Amino acid sequence: MKTDKIVVSDLFEKPRRYLIPLFQRGYVWTRDEQWSPLWEDMLNLVEALHNQRASNTKNLRKHFLGAIVIQQQSLGVRHVPVSDVIDGQQRITTLQLLLVAFRDTVLNLGSGFLNATLQRLTQNPEPYIDNEECFKIWPTSVYRDDFKTLALAGSASVVESKFPPVRYRKKLLPRPQLVEAYLFFCNQINQYLSSDNLDSSENVGKQSSGNVSIEKKIQLADDLLEAIIRHVQIVEINLESEDDPQIIFETLNARGVPLSPSDLIRNFIFLYATRQQENVVELYEKYWKPFDETQDNNSRSKTKRFWKEEERHGRFKTNRLDLFFYHYLTYQTESDLKLGHIFQEFKDWWDNNKEPRSTKDALSTLAGASEVYRSLISPKRDSKLGKFASVLRALDTTTVYPVIFFLESRRSEAGDSEINGIYDDLESYLVRRAICNLTPKNYNRVFFSLLKHLRGQEKITRLNIQRHLLSLEGESSVWPNDDSFRQHFVFDPLYERLRSTRVQMILDTIEQSLATSFQESFSLNTYLSIEHIWPQKPEPSAWPPFPSNEDGTPNLSSFLKRQNLINSIGNLTLVTPSFNSSLRNRSFTTKQPTIIKESRLRLNAYFQDINTWTEEDIIHRGEKLFVYAQQVWARPKV
Numbered sequence: 001m002k003t004d005k006i007v008v009s010d011l012f013e014k015p016r017r018y019l020i021p022l023f024q025r026g027y028v029w030t031r032d033e034q035w036s037p038l039w040e041d042m043l044n045l046v047e048a049l050h051n052q053r054a055s056n057t058k059n060l061r062k063h064f065l066g067a068i069v070i071q072q073q074s075l076g077v078r079h080v081p082v083s084d085v086i087d088g089q090q091r092i093t094t095l096q097l098l099l100v101a102f103r104d105t106v107l108n109l110g111s112g113f114l115n116a117t118l119q120r121l122t123q124n125p126e127p128y129i130d131n132e133e134c135f136k137i138w139p140t141s142v143y144r145d146d147f148k149t150l151a152l153a154g155s156a157s158v159v160e161s162k163f164p165p166v167r168y169r170k171k172l173l174p175r176p177q178l179v180e181a182y183l184f185f186c187n188q189i190n191q192y193l194s195s196d197n198l199d200s201s202e203n204v205g206k207q208s209s210g211n212v213s214i215e216k217k218i219q220l221a222d223d224l225l226e227a228i229i230r231h232v233q234i235v236e237i238n239l240e241s242e243d244d245p246q247i248i249f250e251t252l253n254a255r256g257v258p259l260s261p262s263d264l265i266r267n268f269i270f271l272y273a274t275r276q277q278e279n280v281v282e283l284y285e286k287y288w289k290p291f292d293e294t295q296d297n298n299s300r301s302k303t304k305r306f307w308k309e310e311e312r313h314g315r316f317k318t319n320r321l322d323l324f325f326y327h328y329l330t331y332q333t334e335s336d337l338k339l340g341h342i343f344q345e346f347k348d349w350w351d352n353n354k355e356p357r358s359t360k361d362a363l364s365t366l367a368g369a370s371e372v373y374r375s376l377i378s379p380k381r382d383s384k385l386g387k388f389a390s391v392l393r394a395l396d397t398t399t400v401y402p403v404i405f406f407l408e409s410r411r412s413e414a415g416d417s418e419i420n421g422i423y424d425d426l427e428s429y430l431v432r433r434a435i436c437n438l439t440p441k442n443y444n445r446v447f448f449s450l451l452k453h454l455r456g457q458e459k460i461t462r463l464n465i466q467r468h469l470l471s472l473e474g475e476s477s478v479w480p481n482d483d484s485f486r487q488h489f490v491f492d493p494l495y496e497r498l499r500s501t502r503v504q505m506i507l508d509t510i511e512q513s514l515a516t517s518f519q520e521s522f523s524l525n526t527y528l529s530i531e532h533i534w535p536q537k538p539e540p541s542a543w544p545p546f547p548s549n550e551d552g553t554p555n556l557s558s559f560l561k562r563q564n565l566i567n568s569i570g571n572l573t574l575v576t577p578s579f580n581s582s583l584r585n586r587s588f589t590t591k592q593p594t595i596i597k598e599s600r601l602r603l604n605a606y607f608q609d610i611n612t613w614t615e616e617d618i619i620h621r622g623e624k625l626f627v628y629a630q631q632v633w634a635r636p637k638v
Helices: 008-012 031-055 089-109 112-122 141-153 156-162 177-193 214-231 245-252 261-275 280-293 320-333 339-351 359-377 384-395 401-409 416-435 443-455 462-470 482-491 500-515 556-566 577-583 588-598 602-609 615-632
Strands: 002-007 017-019 063-072 082-087 166-168 171-173 232-239 310-313 316-319 529-532 572-575
Touching (some): 002 008, 002 214, 008 112, 008 214, 008 232, 031 063, 031 177, 031 214, 031 232, 063 089, 082 089, 089 112, 141 156, 141 177, 156 177, 214 232, 261 359, 310 320, 316 320, 320 401, 359 384, 416 482, 443 462, 482 615, 556 615, 572 602
Parallel strands (some): 063 232
């Protein structure tokens, strides 16, 4: 490799295109973390220039911005020379955006020198074979349209008209990151050009209360141009044919905004494909582009990109693509991995293959598994997997995901009936354990064991999986039997012990099972809330008081029994939020007619034949619901 110290004019003066490879991550620098500090550095350089002139000193210390790593492409003589940016794309992109904003802001000053110089720094001269050859920077595909618009707009007002501000719930949504950077620098340069005292460093960058003459603005612009293109220093590392871009990329990755595991994996895969002389553009477009561009239509989405949104993993949050690789590698390696080690684990797994991998085959398998993962984190209840995924979301259980990857990869071989039946059994195993208050701490071992068992079978059958799950013993892994399940289901205060989302899932699943046994059924497409028939805080005149001892003191055992029953499944149902708020503490004689009249749920049809609501009634309904729960979450006897 060849290393040189250069300044910004060396970087952009000559005809050259800096190509950000398709598989690199997009632009991630932000105002607070990078743009503002960079702009402050530029103002400090201008101030240093003024001080240098005032003191007649010769040397001015340069501002070191960092390093960029590039590798020359070999193209024909008719093309503008091209360099691939292996590392430093955030720096080089930001510098070009700063110069484009500078060019557009000073255009109306009428300075031939400024206009010609900045045009040369932001656009390659003609002729071009391809129109894109005019651009000094060519970002990854997701950001190209935005960059092209900025480079050709000519003014901040045109950019603002093309990217108008959008509000959502009274909050101003951010524009694309490249656009925000351009507008930030336009605004800062405008303020700088309004400084009305060239001789005082305290006034540099401060907006004037009066008008500043064109001559003064041109002088300020000349100073800023000199600071940027002559006094910002960069280390340029040019790779030669024997240099390995991946090793250098990983070594330099600690600088700037840290790359995520999936960013590193993407670079690793596509640099591998390049070395194997595979069609990188075709592979990216077909297999990886969806990871970068798939839209997220959820109104709460911050990034509007499905795979960039964050999900909770334990106590932390990370983006969905990183989590996908975590679960995918767990499935492939059958190892209990740490999220922070995913890239190294991926490299080890990739390199441990006996034969050189086909990138196309590996990416095709990844793409298939990613669709399964998408079904798990954004479930649709029109399939058995979607329904099971909804239960897993309510239970906050993800350790079973690697098993699901395996089962879905064998679905065509085993058949829908077997795979869907296995999901029924896994759901029964997990829901029964949750209701019976059994710990999930051992689930990693349980599902690693099951995954190894599955891989050791010649043929996947539901019966074989049932026998494996039934063989598990001990509180940390047993599949609860009907007696234990009934005791906890009917008598435990599930509303207190389980999260409300889990209780709602239990009631909702039972409702769906009831509906399927009738000719007319419907889908629960309205948000419902949990209603305590006997209120948690009853009105004294509407509900019986707690029993007392003969001496008038509260009977503690009776009090605890009633409190448990009030929060047990027999006393819970689903209603609309408006019903819940209007009748929550009223008497049963007030609630019952309204439930019968307004509710279409089969769960609530039970109350048509009930005229009282006592502790015995709660237990009786709990027993009735258990009959359905026992069928929904059946435990086989094999």
